[in-house]
Amino acid sequence: MAKKEKKSGYSGRAFVIAAVALAVISILNMIMVYGTYRGTSETYTRTSQEINYINKANEELMAANEAVLRVVGDVGAKNETDLDAILANIQEIHMRFQSIDYNLNQYEKLENHDEKAFRRFQQARIYVNAYHNKMYDYQGMLQGKMAPLISGDTSDEKKAEALKDLAVFKQSIPFIYEQEIEPLQTAASQMMNASVSIGSAAANKRSAMTIRTLYLVLAVMFLILLAGEITLFLIARYTRRANEEIDRKTAQFAEASSKLMRSREKMENIAVMNILTGMKNRYALDQDLADRLADEQFNIAVFDMDNFRSINDMYGYEFGDEYLAQVAERLRNEFGQHAELYNITGNEFCAVFNREVSDSQALHYVEGIVACMASPYTVFNLTVQLTVSASTYHYVAGDCLNVNSLLVKMDNALRNAKRQGGAQIHQVMNI
Numbered sequence: 001m002a003k004k005e006k007k008s009g010y011s012g013r014a015f016v017i018a019a020v021a022l023a024v025i026s027i028l029n030m031i032m033v034y035g036t037y038r039g040t041s042e043t044y045t046r047t048s049q050e051i052n053y054i055n056k057a058n059e060e061l062m063a064a065n066e067a068v069l070r071v072v073g074d075v076g077a078k079n080e081t082d083l084d085a086i087l088a089n090i091q092e093i094h095m096r097f098q099s100i101d102y103n104l105n106q107y108e109k110l111e112n113h114d115e116k117a118f119r120r121f122q123q124a125r126i127y128v129n130a131y132h133n134k135m136y137d138y139q140g141m142l143q144g145k146m147a148p149l150i151s152g153d154t155s156d157e158k159k160a161e162a163l164k165d166l167a168v169f170k171q172s173i174p175f176i177y178e179q180e181i182e183p184l185q186t187a188a189s190q191m192m193n194a195s196v197s198i199g200s201a202a203a204n205k206r207s208a209m210t211i212r213t214l215y216l217v218l219a220v221m222f223l224i225l226l227a228g229e230i231t232l233f234l235i236a237r238y239t240r241r242a243n244e245e246i247d248r249k250t251a252q253f254a255e256a257s258s259k260l261m262r263s264r265e266k267m268e269n270i271a272v273m274n275i276l277t278g279m280k281n282r283y284a285l286d287q288d289l290a291d292r293l294a295d296e297q298f299n300i301a302v303f304d305m306d307n308f309r310s311i312n313d314m315y316g317y318e319f320g321d322e323y324l325a326q327v328a329e330r331l332r333n334e335f336g337q338h339a340e341l342y343n344i345t346g347n348e349f350c351a352v353f354n355r356e357v358s359d360s361q362a363l364h365y366v367e368g369i370v371a372c373m374a375s376p377y378t379v380f381n382l383t384v385q386l387t388v389s390a391s392t393y394h395y396v397a398g399d400c401l402n403v404n405s406l407l408v409k410m411d412n413a414l415r416n417a418k419r420q421g422g423a424q425i426h427q428v429m430n431i
Helices: 013-072 084-109 115-150 156-226 230-271 282-290 308-315 317-335 359-374 403-419
Strands: 298-305 339-345 348-353 377-379 382-384 388-395 425-428
Touching: 013 084, 013 115, 013 156, 013 230, 084 115, 115 156, 156 230, 282 339, 282 348, 282 403, 298 359, 298 403, 308 317, 308 382, 317 339, 317 348, 317 359, 317 377, 348 359, 359 388, 359 425, 388 403, 403 425
Parallel strands: 388 425
Antiparallel strands: 298 348, 298 388, 339 348, 377 382
């Protein structure tokens, strides 16, 4: 009887299973790497688009505000009846807002916005719309003032009255801009910057989470691949290349975020800084004092150079600007360690004294600041000297609802000092 041939213990089934497992692992690994790369790439692309649209809208808003400032300054108007330049500026403002609306609409069409960033965007849009509506209102008011001037049936007497009425209206435009228009522009710009900042931070967070997840998955895969064959090593090498690409994209994204943050800091500095004197401006004063009014007491003073307009009229604005710059520099050097100094409007300065400065010391410093500002200055080889009026206020917690009402009190005291001949210091009395 013939012996049966002994079957070998070798079976290809195990290798088939291993090959299938390796194939599945490889496919899963490639899918996850590609998904991670694609997700990071989409996040980067979407965030870049968001930043681009918001920045363009913000740039157009700044350009529109420049046109508004030209209207406020009456740039381009040769006389009371030559209003073509003003109307051209208003037309430019509306064109700028059309561009703003386009960029904001494009931003809104993007998907997967961060919830907080989108809320800031919606607030920005409200301010932008309010800003634009204000300009429509004042365009209508201006055209109404112009109507008698361009009508062929208007008598010379009525035209003269219309010119006077128009002149009065134009004199009120700077106040309207400061009180009603500029705060809307500032708020809209701040909300857009906040939207970009929050959106970028959220995108960074999502990217970081994605990368951390990827690294965890790769670690598990690496342990499995160690038990496999050379094919798994090749897959690991492919994964490393994919990771390098992801790191490169992440570095690009981080660089873009860094540039955005620097741009935002620069814009914030410009918003609260008087470029001419290098001092903080009125908006910075609002920010610094707003939270202190209810709970703190402090000493504050406002200073105004008497008859400063005569300097500009006699020597020109460039001379006056250099004069103010020298005054500001000397104030910083001599009193900057005792008080926070502000250049709130033109030749008007403000000092908020440090908490450790007593009432008597504050009065002494006020007198010193007045003497400093009233001392002779040599500007462009000419020596000039003006007297200075001031108002001081020992503020008590809860005495004013807001910074504006505080400044109104101080300005009233300052005007009283000027009405009495100037070169005086008046104190605001607590009520």
